[in-house]
Amino acid sequence: MKLAARLSLAVLLVAFLLAPFLVHPGLVFIAGFAMIQIVFALSWNLLFSYAGLVSFGHAAFFGIGAYVSAVALRYGWHINFLLIPPISAVLGAAAAFLVAIVVLRRANGIQFSVLTLALSQLVVVLIGYSEYLGHDEGISAIPRPVINLGIATLDLNNPLASYYFVIVIGLIAIALIWLVVHGPIGRTMQAVRIDPERAAFVGIDVWRLRVVAFTLSGGFAALAGSLLAPWAQIVHPDYVNWLASAQPLFATLLGGAGFFWGPVVGVLGLAWLNYAMRTFVGLSEIMIGASLLVVVLLAPQGILGALRDAVRRRRGKVAGEHR
Amino acid sequence: MRTNRRQFIGGALGLGALSAFPISAIAQSGGTIKIGLITSLQGGYAAFGQNHQRGAQFAVDEINAAGGIGGKKLELVVRDDGLKPDIGIAAARELAADGVRIFTGGLVSGVVLALNGIMGELDSIFVSAAAHGNNLTHEDFKPNYFRVTDYSAMRVGAGSHLVAQRYKDAKVWGSIAPDAEIGRSVMEVVNFHLPRAYKELHGAEVKMTETLWTKFGATDYRNEIARLMSQGIDGLIVGLGGADETTFLQQAGQLGLTKKIQGFFTSGSEFLGAIALKERTPENYWSGFHWYYGAYPDNPIAKRVVDTFREKGYGKHPDGFVGMTHAAISAISAALAKGAGETSKELIPALEGMSFDSVKGKITLRKEDHQAISDVNYALLGPAKNEDGWEVVDFARVDGEPFAGAPTPGQPLKFG
Numbered sequence: 001m002k003l004a005a006r007l008s009l010a011v012l013l014v015a016f017l018l019a020p021f022l023v024h025p026g027l028v029f030i031a032g033f034a035m036i037q038i039v040f041a042l043s044w045n046l047l048f049s050y051a052g053l054v055s056f057g058h059a060a061f062f063g064i065g066a067y068v069s070a071v072a073l074r075y076g077w078h079i080n081f082l083l084i085p086p087i088s089a090v091l092g093a094a095a096a097f098l099v100a101i102v103v104l105r106r107a108n109g110i111q112f113s114v115l116t117l118a119l120s121q122l123v124v125v126l127i128g129y130s131e132y133l134g135h136d137e138g139i140s141a142i143p144r145p146v147i148n149l150g151i152a153t154l155d156l157n158n159p160l161a162s163y164y165f166v167i168v169i170g171l172i173a174i175a176l177i178w179l180v181v182h183g184p185i186g187r188t189m190q191a192v193r194i195d196p197e198r199a200a201f202v203g204i205d206v207w208r209l210r211v212v213a214f215t216l217s218g219g220f221a222a223l224a225g226s227l228l229a230p231w232a233q234i235v236h237p238d239y240v241n242w243l244a245s246a247q248p249l250f251a252t253l254l255g256g257a258g259f260f261w262g263p264v265v266g267v268l269g270l271a272w273l274n275y276a277m278r279t280f281v282g283l284s285e286i287m288i289g290a291s292l293l294v295v296v297l298l299a300p301q302g303i304l305g306a307l308r309d310a311v312r313r314r315r316g317k318v319a320g321e322h323r
Numbered sequence: 324m325r326t327n328r329r330q331f332i333g334g335a336l337g338l339g340a341l342s343a344f345p346i347s348a349i350a351q352s353g354g355t356i357k358i359g360l361i362t363s364l365q366g367g368y369a370a371f372g373q374n375h376q377r378g379a380q381f382a383v384d385e386i387n388a389a390g391g392i393g394g395k396k397l398e399l400v401v402r403d404d405g406l407k408p409d410i411g412i413a414a415a416r417e418l419a420a421d422g423v424r425i426f427t428g429g430l431v432s433g434v435v436l437a438l439n440g441i442m443g444e445l446d447s448i449f450v451s452a453a454a455h456g457n458n459l460t461h462e463d464f465k466p467n468y469f470r471v472t473d474y475s476a477m478r479v480g481a482g483s484h485l486v487a488q489r490y491k492d493a494k495v496w497g498s499i500a501p502d503a504e505i506g507r508s509v510m511e512v513v514n515f516h517l518p519r520a521y522k523e524l525h526g527a528e529v530k531m532t533e534t535l536w537t538k539f540g541a542t543d544y545r546n547e548i549a550r551l552m553s554q555g556i557d558g559l560i561v562g563l564g565g566a567d568e569t570t571f572l573q574q575a576g577q578l579g580l581t582k583k584i585q586g587f588f589t590s591g592s593e594f595l596g597a598i599a600l601k602e603r604t605p606e607n608y609w610s611g612f613h614w615y616y617g618a619y620p621d622n623p624i625a626k627r628v629v630d631t632f633r634e635k636g637y638g639k640h641p642d643g644f645v646g647m648t649h650a651a652i653s654a655i656s657a658a659l660a661k662g663a664g665e666t667s668k669e670l671i672p673a674l675e676g677m678s679f680d681s682v683k684g685k686i687t688l689r690k691e692d693h694q695a696i697s698d699v700n701y702a703l704l705g706p707a708k709n710e711d712g713w714e715v716v717d718f719a720r721v722d723g724e725p726f727a728g729a730p731t732p733g734q735p736l737k738f739g
Contacts, residue, residue, distance in 0.1 A: 026417020033409050128503055135504035137456060140436035140463055157444075234408045234437040278403065278414070 009261070012268075016167055020160055027275070029231075032163050034271045035170035036227045037247065041263030042177045043220035044248035049258050050181050051213035052193030054113045056245055057120025061092040061218040063127070063240035065225025070139040070235040071132065081145035081156075085169055085226045092222020093215045100214035104207060120245055127237050138236030142229050156230055166227050173223050180216060181260060189213055254295055256302030265303050355398045356665060358383070358655065359418040360648065361411055361438065362428035364403040367565065371644045374637075375428055375452060376401055378645035381631050382652035392659045397652070404430075408437035419445040424665045427651040430644075432456040442467035448667050448674070450655055452647035453613060455591060457508060457736045460694040464732035467667050469674055469693040471650045471686060472613045472643070473723050475505075475590065476736055479512040480726030481699035482588045482611055485719050486558060487520035487529075490585045493557035494521075495530045499547055499571065500562030502536035509562035509590060510534050515738040516726070517560075532556060537563065544571045548578050559587035568592050569599045572608070581605035588701065593642045597704045601712030608704045609719075613643025614650075614683050615700040618718045624653070625682040639711070643700070650681035654688065691730035699723040 015022075019031045040062050047053045065088035071077070072084050079087075103115050127133045134140070144156040147165075156162040180186055188209055191199045196206050229235050238244065247270075248263060255266030273288050280287060299306030360379050362372040376399075383397045391397060400418060404411035411434040415426060426442070426449045429435040435454035442449045442465060451459065451470045455478070460470060473481075486493070496517060500506030514531060521529040532554045535547045548571075551559065559580075563571050568589055575581050588609035589596070597604045619625035628649055632641040654674065659665075663673035676690035686697040698720045707714035728736060 024417055024420035026413045026415075026420060029409075029413045029416045033413070137432060137436060137458060137504060140433075141440035141465060232409050232412060232437065233440045234412075234433070236408055236433045236437075238407065238433060274405070274410070275413075278410075 005261075012264075013171075020163055025159065028159070028163055030271055030275060032166045032231050034267055035166055036224050036231065037251070037267045037271070038264050039170050039173045039177075039224035039227075040221055041248035041251040041267050042174060042260075043217045043224060045252050045257070045260075045263045046177055046181060046220065047213055047217045048249075048252060049260075049262070050186055050189040050193060051210055051217075052189075052196075053210060053214065054249075055116045055214075055217070056113045056242065056249075057116035057118070058217070058221055058248060059240045059242075059244035060116075060120035060123040061096055061221035062225035062228075062244065063120075063123060063235075063237075064088065064092045064095055065222030066228045066235045066239055067127070067133055067139070067225075068222075069226040069229035070142050073142045073145055073229055074139050081147050081230070082149070085223050088226035089219040089223040092225070093219030095222075096218020097211065097215040099218070100211040104210050104214065117242060117245070120240065121242060124237050124241050127240065134235075136237055138234060138238075139229075140234045140236075142233045142235065144230050144233070162230060166231050169223075169227055173220055177220055178260065185209075185212065185216075250292070252302075254292065254302055256304030256306075258301070259304045262302055262304050269303065354394075355396050356392065356425070356659065357398045357400055357418075357421070357423045358652065359415065359423040359426040360399055360401045360428045361404050361414050361418075361426060361434070362401075362648075363406050363430045363434070364401075366406050368406060368430050371430055371453070371642070372403070372428075374642055374644035375430065375648045377632065377635075377637060378452075378628065378641075378648035379427060379652050381628055381645070382649045382656070385627065386652070386656050392656055397656070404428075404434045406431050406434070408433050412437050412441060415441060415445065415447070419447055423447070424667065425655055425670070426450070427452055427648060427655070429454045432459070435459065436463060439463065439465050439468045442667070446667050448670050450651040450674075452651040453644055460692040461731055462733065462735045464692055466671060466693075469654070469688055469695075471654055471681070471688070471695045471697075472647045473695065473697060473699050473727075475508060476512045476728060477723050477726045478590045478611050478699055479509050480516045481721040481723055482590055482609065482701060483513050483516035483560075484520045484524075484726070485701055485721055486586055486588055486609065487517060487524055490558055491525055491527075493529075493585045494527065495532060495554070495556045496558045496560060497532045497551045497554050497556035498534040498560040498562065499537060499544075499551065500534055500560075501539050501564075501567065503539060505564070506536065506562045509560075511738060513560050513562075537567070539567065541567060542570060544574050545578065547571075548575050548580050551575075552578070552580055552583060557585050559584055561587055561589040563589070564591060565595070569596050572596050572605055573600055573603060576600070576603055576605040581607060593644075594640055594704075597711075597713040602706050602708075604704055604706045604713040606705045609701045610704055612700040612702060614646030615643070615702045615715075615718055616641055616646065616682070617702065617715055618698075618700050618720045619682065619684065622682065622684060624649075624680060628682050646682040650683060650686060653681050654679050654686070689727070689730055692732040694727060694730065696724050696727055699726065 020028050044058050047055055068088045069084050107115050128136050147154040154161055156165055188204055192206050192209050200206050251266030252263045254269050256262035273291055277287050362375040364372040379399055383399045387396045402414035415438055424447045426447055429451045430453050432454050435451055438449050448467050455475045457474055457476050500510050518529050521527045586607040590611040592610050593612050616625055616629050629641055657679040658670055658673035661673050663669040674688055678685050678687040683697050686695050689696055701719045702715045703717040704713055705716045
């Protein structure tokens, strides 16, 4: 199983790396967008599957990165664009930290989720009032940057360079999230998720750990957002609203909650469904909804959960059965 | 052989995967000119998007029936933008990779702004048939973008002039608009044009009461209606749009506001409110149109479009979305017929300053900012005892040129 999983990951990585040479530019755009969504969904899953927190307003942090990056490019900030993703991550993390120390003091569970939703909608309203951020129309026609690397320059106006920039930064973010969840912080998060009282009893500061998880998650979401401006060349309040916040949730549930790679499978599944249905005008929403329903009914633990059960069944083990 | 559930699901997934495999489905052939139509075919905009598709297809069919352009047939390739900029961009990039260089459609301004931003990179042009934002031909102007319809400031300016002309004695005007950029922009235009029109036409001063700002998606306007009724207004400007506007009109009719005032206008809802409200459609209701077909009874192009629309069983009343994609294809074919090739380098100069015949009569695409200079259409709607439940009582074709403002591509629209 582990070998099959590793092989699948390798194939996926190669597919991402070779996409510009295998498929048409429309699909390459979708692949780049999927990479951004993957980082965003993984940042949400860091909270959900590891720290046990459900954020309904995570797109607000994604939006911080997206708008920082968009205004930097649109208004010609004199700053090397290579610094924009880390700066966005720091700003997103700082905003998440402020939200966490206020909200997590007072709220838990569903109250926490609803408060995050309210805060994210507040961000949408504030954007609507801001001329600098383009009101409800967003910031469009964002120019792609030329990055000075010291010994050479990287012109993101070149479609290949632009694609690989998104893929490389996305892969670095995925690697960092993987390191976080497989390191001591990740294990402590799991302990808190499984039983916060027992975790507190053994000396874990539950509140502090949740603040750390939320801060890290906000930082990674903002980092994902910072890739949107140079890639899509438009940043819009629609990327910040509650529907955008629901996307990582759908992806995680579709791919498999509780699995690190679940959101990756979910994002790719949703992207594939959207792409496959693009010419079924009028039917696309129904077919996507029906497909999701089928997955939920046949595989309540998501696609990866279903695959794991299938492998166990083949080996003669049944989930939940003691042998 | 029996197929078990696992085999069936596997087979279905395999077939699905094959159907999604990105094989070029519309490889460019030598004898056709492909035009990409990107519009919104789902959600609350589906009806408009469908009419976008119909209007464009009518125009393509007419041109092909007459032998095409230079011996080449036109072919319409339709993609849904799902109301999302990224889906619109992916569709445009996919079509561009298949050799499409000419695009039209565009309903939602976010999607049009996104498409606008990449047309230069794709060496393509976008002839917009509905997007109404002032910014598209001002601060966000791009040389590869043309607009064959009027735009928000032009429509609202013409509407202000129209009501000033029709309601000489209405001296106090109220207004209700969403507390968002679109609402603020509408009110900026009204506050500039309405007092000016009264002064010019009647030498009279007009009083504008304080605008009532609402939230998008509001469902209860009773407080606002009560305030408007207490303001002693003679006329009203409704800056709400879509479902919000319909909800407001229904409640304003029930509470008697629309009977109490002489007239009111909304800038861009076409037949939407009347179709939804039927016999509850309020009186004195001027609705703005991209194209109102009844205003062009002697225009043979308009007559053809109306007849085709009815013959195909799409209904009795083609809206402005049908008319404007038809106009977009007319503009594109006129430029191609002038000898322009399909590249943006050839099409842009051919379209700049060009006048062409359309469902709306002569339309000129202004050279500087690629904005259509055309009529602005309004229709006076009211309840009726017929199968629709509403009727067009009167209509107006206002010359749009005085309200189009000076072309200032790259600069925001300014008043005063």
